[in-house]
Amino acid sequence: MFEPETIKRDFPIFANNPDLVFLDSAASSQKPRSVIDAMTLYYERDHANVHRAAYALSMRATDAYEDARGKVARFLGADTDEIVFVRNATEALNLAAHAWGLNNLHAGDEILLTEMEHHANLVPWQLVAARTGAVIKAVPVTREGRLDLDAFDSLLSERTRIFSLTQMSNVLGTVNPVAELAAAAREKGALTVVDGAQAAPHLPVRVHELNADFYALSGHKMLGPTGAGALWGRREVLKKLPPFLGGGSMIEEVQLERSTYAPPPQRFEAGTPAIAEAIGLGAAADYLMELGMENVWMHDRQLVEYALDELSAVPDLILYGPRGEDRGGVVAFNLGSLHPHDLATALDEHGVAVRTGHHCAQPLHRRLNATASARASFYVYSTKSDVDRLVEALKKAREFFAGWL
Amino acid sequence: MFEPETIKRDFPIFANNPDLVFLDSAASSQKPRSVIDAMTLYYERDHANVHRAAYALSMRATDAYEDARGKVARFLGADTDEIVFVRNATEALNLAAHAWGLNNLHAGDEILLTEMEHHANLVPWQLVAARTGAVIKAVPVTREGRLDLDAFDSLLSERTRIFSLTQMSNVLGTVNPVAELAAAAREKGALTVVDGAQAAPHLPVRVHELNADFYALSGHKMLGPTGAGALWGRREVLKKLPPFLGGGSMIEEVQLERSTYAPPPQRFEAGTPAIAEAIGLGAAADYLMELGMENVWMHDRQLVEYALDELSAVPDLILYGPRGEDRGGVVAFNLGSLHPHDLATALDEHGVAVRTGHHCAQPLHRRLNATASARASFYVYSTKSDVDRLVEALKKAREFFAGWL
Amino acid sequence: MSLLEELYRETIMQHAQKPHNFGPLENPTVRVGGNNPSCGDQIELFLKLDGNVITEAGFTGHGCAISQSSASMMTDLIRGKTLDEALELERKFKAMVVEGQPPAPELGDLSALQGVAKLHARVKCATLAWNALEQAIEEVRSA
Amino acid sequence: MSLLEELYRETIMQHAQKPHNFGPLENPTVRVGGNNPSCGDQIELFLKLDGNVITEAGFTGHGCAISQSSASMMTDLIRGKTLDEALELERKFKAMVVEGQPPAPELGDLSALQGVAKLHARVKCATLAWNALEQAIEEVRSA
Ligand SMILES: Cc1ncc(COP(=O)(O)O)c(C=O)c1O
């Protein structure tokens, strides 16, 4: 049985902030004791730099680090040597964009994105496009908050070299039909990069079933520590991929003027990695696999349905995003013409923590005709009573600002 | 009074490994309780994503993160907005090389390095040279293990656009006269990048007195956690520097095809940063400032002098690196023709942890005429008795391998 | 009075909904853009000077009630002031919202923003227009 | 017997200091480079084949006593073996040093390396030459 109230007890933050209604997990999740402990114990008992281990302590550290890689691989249904540790999804996407893009894109080649992308999946491609002369195209978003599939069909062409999209929108909650779109892209000879920052924490992912070539995730959004994320790359793609960052551990032989590089995944991990953080991410993957990602998704679905029902009853509330099986646990909204920042301050006074702003999705907000929005997002420890507290606080805010909406 | 025996008690790893003689701090240092606790408490009480804070928890996290930036700035004698958080020195050097180099170097321009650089300060420049057509030159190392200053004078020219060197060698322990060399480079119109990965943990650094433009450091080598490092950049240089990684938080305004960027340091911190790790690094800087970096350096000096004296008495031991005031707490050596990896296994059997290999300095090892070496390195918790245990273990190893040297 | 009531007073909400001096100035002496990357608020500030004196001030942009009302009241207040006087007002305003000091009488209506000092997360909203002002004065002086 | 004595036996040290089959082969059927990035050890393995049978094996490179002796003894052992037999020997060798199983009799002198199983940090040294062998056989077969 999936009991969010019980799960909550694994997270020290809630004991230390008993009145907190934390509805900002899409920005960053809280951490269970097991994740915090894995890192503390590592520092207290096993820390040494990894690789080149000539002594027992360093070998323990190396084993723990490489075990964590195995856990992330299992979590994604991938092979261990296809997992590259990075800081976060942003770095993962930059790695894919720079290492692949700078070496494979030419003037006139097309990069296909979508209008619902997070800046992390826009700006890296813009930087690469500026250097290579490649052209950016973007699949528009429908009124319901889904990708416009007809537009996708006409935008995808032989000129498309790479297609990069989010599996789940961090504003609309929309889960995109990635496997289908990626298959179409593959048919045209394009690679597909999946931004899994929001999806990986919330639904079962088997990377090979997505027909994709890269998959990016952030550990801190899936119960793991800050400072650790992962890029999965299909073995054949990784093998041919030139390095991104240069330095220790990613090399084979170094001369003063030139070097040869180690095989993946080492080729993409220059310098001392975030060892403790990778171990923490491994512990987080364990925790989630223990809960079962199907259960996590079901819980999210139930909660978001409940929330959408309750929120629909709040007058003046504008809700974004679709309803249906493809809607995850993220709800963006605005209260009349009130600026979301002012709204959030009012909610915070009632202990309800939501994020406001453009959520790193300015182009999407332009499409939604909003400069900003407030956003509530759920995770394994979120409860119906959290939703109730949000609704209550919203109603109070509405009364407070009555006359100014 | 600087009492390494007392200091050692602040480090849980030693209580948990009572027989450990840890002589691999140059690879990665151990962590005091205050650093581990700062991170644990952060996760248990204050974690939320930083910036765009519309609620109290997120504001606490943001304040803690930005406070940490201030601590690192104080540690380096820099201004807060000149500090960019990165994963490690390797990423810091890549940032400088890519963001500055790709946008400023042209075919025929020269990049001046030295023969004692760590791969982290070689490979990024090679990658940038390959893209721009710039040419790499390297200052040779003398027999004593110092930079050849005459060669530097003749290699530095109007063609030199950037000079990048380590402040302290991770193999020889040599501390280079950075301020002097950087001043000469500046006169020729070249920028100077300082790899402070080894120096920052061990000696007082005031970046402005170094006449440099960038300074790179790794938190995990200076009592901080893995996953956090810093790049200092001179304000005028940072202001004009284009971004490196693209994503959230580093932007001003994002269109689908192009964006404008935030001012430094945000411009260089794309995505969710390593928040807890930055806080841990801040706590480490506090711990070191409390000890006093002059005292840390004095302790290192005393210990390395003692070690060099003792080690000189071990027959068949080949020692690398200079003697003098410019020698820090790193001692690389070989025992006759024995491969250092075999030697390290023997030392490890006596609880003495040293690193072996090329220490990410293959070109330097070629110059030393060794494919590899063993290396003992010291830090604030290292004691004379650690050195004695090393010497004893070396003598035993020598007996054990007698006949095979 | 709750923190909320302390902050969102009538004055503020009125300025926020009908900001004074909203709109670009033609032929401004100086024009600078301000941006609060931490919440997406944007401002563009326009000043006309006669010698050392601010004769007109206007702004465009968008943002929360705090940032909009602060810009509205600021542009009212600085008209007719010398650059030095404007900087002095900035200092006093920041003393109030950053350091929590009691409002200086010269701040007039802006004293309505004193509640910001207790809502740390909103300080940047309140100071957005003022930072733009400081930058504008810097630009004028370095030109 | 200490772990050290168990590992650094006479056999191993002799092979390490005077490795057999050291030096490049002329006109090898296949030649592959192996690299242990975790310690810097390098090997280049040369094989001559007659159909399915390894007629000559040699290597160059540098490394610790474990990697050198392993390469030396391996190149002795695989001469005259078929590719399948060589792969079977690899399997048995790895069973010994990775999984800690008792040495298969076919491994001959290589049983001297069984102590490696207890020294986790050295497993990669012991298997360096064998990984190169596996890669060489793969290359032959896919050519
Ligand atoms: C001189 C020097 N530079 C750079 C580095 C790279 O540091 P990191 O691996 O933490 O990026 C090291 C660490 O080994 C070093 O000793």
Ligand SMILES: Cc1ncc(COP(=O)(O)O)c(C=O)c1O
């Ligand atoms: C869809 C999406 N992609 C990418 C990111 C970037 O994640 P991070 O900041 O951890 O790199 C986020 C997080 O906000 C996201 O929601």
